[in-house]
Amino acid sequence: MKQYLTYSEEVKQAKAAGMPIVALESTIISHGMPYPHNVKTANEVEEIIRNNGAVPATIAIIDGKIKIGLSEDELEFLAVSKDIEKASRRDLPYLLATEKHGATTVAATMICAQLSGIEVFVTGGLGGVHREAEKTMDISADLQELAKTNVAIVCAGAKSILDLGLTMEYLETQGVPVAGYQTEILPAFYTRTSPYKVNFKINSPEEAAKLIRVKWDLGLAGGVVIANPIPEGAALEEQYIKQIIETALIEANEKRIKGKEVTPFLLKRVKELTEGKSLEANIALVKNNAEIGAQIAVELKTQDIKLL
Numbered sequence: 001m002k003q004y005l006t007y008s009e010e011v012k013q014a015k016a017a018g019m020p021i022v023a024l025e026s027t028i029i030s031h032g033m034p035y036p037h038n039v040k041t042a043n044e045v046e047e048i049i050r051n052n053g054a055v056p057a058t059i060a061i062i063d064g065k066i067k068i069g070l071s072e073d074e075l076e077f078l079a080v081s082k083d084i085e086k087a088s089r090r091d092l093p094y095l096l097a098t099e100k101h102g103a104t105t106v107a108a109t110m111i112c113a114q115l116s117g118i119e120v121f122v123t124g125g126l127g128g129v130h131r132e133a134e135k136t137m138d139i140s141a142d143l144q145e146l147a148k149t150n151v152a153i154v155c156a157g158a159k160s161i162l163d164l165g166l167t168m169e170y171l172e173t174q175g176v177p178v179a180g181y182q183t184e185i186l187p188a189f190y191t192r193t194s195p196y197k198v199n200f201k202i203n204s205p206e207e208a209a210k211l212i213r214v215k216w217d218l219g220l221a222g223g224v225v226i227a228n229p230i231p232e233g234a235a236l237e238e239q240y241i242k243q244i245i246e247t248a249l250i251e252a253n254e255k256r257i258k259g260k261e262v263t264p265f266l267l268k269r270v271k272e273l274t275e276g277k278s279l280e281a282n283i284a285l286v287k288n289n290a291e292i293g294a295q296i297a298v299e300l301k302t303q304d305i306k307l308l
């Protein structure tokens with residue numbers, strides 16, 4: 001195993017010192033946001049995590065190595081290069097075997113986080129069950145990963161490019177708790193609400209950390225989703241974004257976009273149709289998640305120390 005993993009100096013030291021570490025994904029950098037917003041956001045998110053007492057570990061595959069923590073040059077490379085595959089669970093072995101580059105999705109980032117002993121992961125939105133999945137079978141590998149890999153993920157819910165109802169059903173079947181951060185309603189990424197409820201409401205990083213620890217203490221494999229709504233001022237108007245998402249979905253259908261291209265295509269079209277407003281919202285919610293995620297990672301360590 002060790003031969004596949006490379007740690008940045010910062011993460012190596014944090015591990016040795018037993019500091020709280022927060023994993024970050026790289027698909028959002030290479031395939032989720034345009035340059036230079038992607039690299040600027042990635043750096044700012046890392047800084048927010050440091051300012052909240054934890055150490056950031058952005059995860060990616062570079063030259064066939066799993067990198068846990070990236071240098072500024074590596075972040076820049078992921079942000080500009082067109083040579084970076086979107087890497088989910090199925091892609092990891094191929095990219096390592098052929099020494100290629102990959103930007104890790106939620107699923108792949110969870111796998112790498114678990115391999116390196118990181119318990120908390122911050123991102124924007126989860127993949128999920130796509131609309132009309134009963135015909136296309138398009139269900140993100142992120143959901144299966146949450147069923148089996150022990151990493152807690154802080155996100156702003158899932159985007160309504162997905163079928164949120166079916167996504168919640170899938171997670172229930174797989175035994176994945178979805179906890180709302182100070183909310184009873186499932187947030188829908190660009191908006192603070194959706195027609196669905198979360199399973200449980202938690203009010204603080206302490207409560208989140210307890211929930212996560214108890215799940216794993218019980219030997220229940222898999223993740224926990226902490227759904228943290230986008231900040232009030234950054235949320236988009238519900239009807240407005242709904243109609244834009246519908247338009248993007250129709251276009252994806254007409255263009256017969258398939259497989260792993262679907263999510264990046266929809267994100268890009270939504271950004272164009274909102275003239276960048278969706279990108280601004282995306283940046284605001286990731287930063288908000290970084291703050292809460294770092295606090296949860298700190299709290300997990302604090303609670304562990306109390307038990308010693």
Ligand code: PSU
Nearest residue numbers: 027028032105106125127140141260263
């Ligand atoms: N949602 C976003 N931005 C993203 C993604 C999701 O708002 O960049 C990425 C994440 O990496 C997620 C992946 O894991 O898309 C899901 O892709 P798919 O639906 O192909 O599994």
Ligand code: MN
Nearest residue numbers: 138139140259
């Ligand atoms: Mn898919």
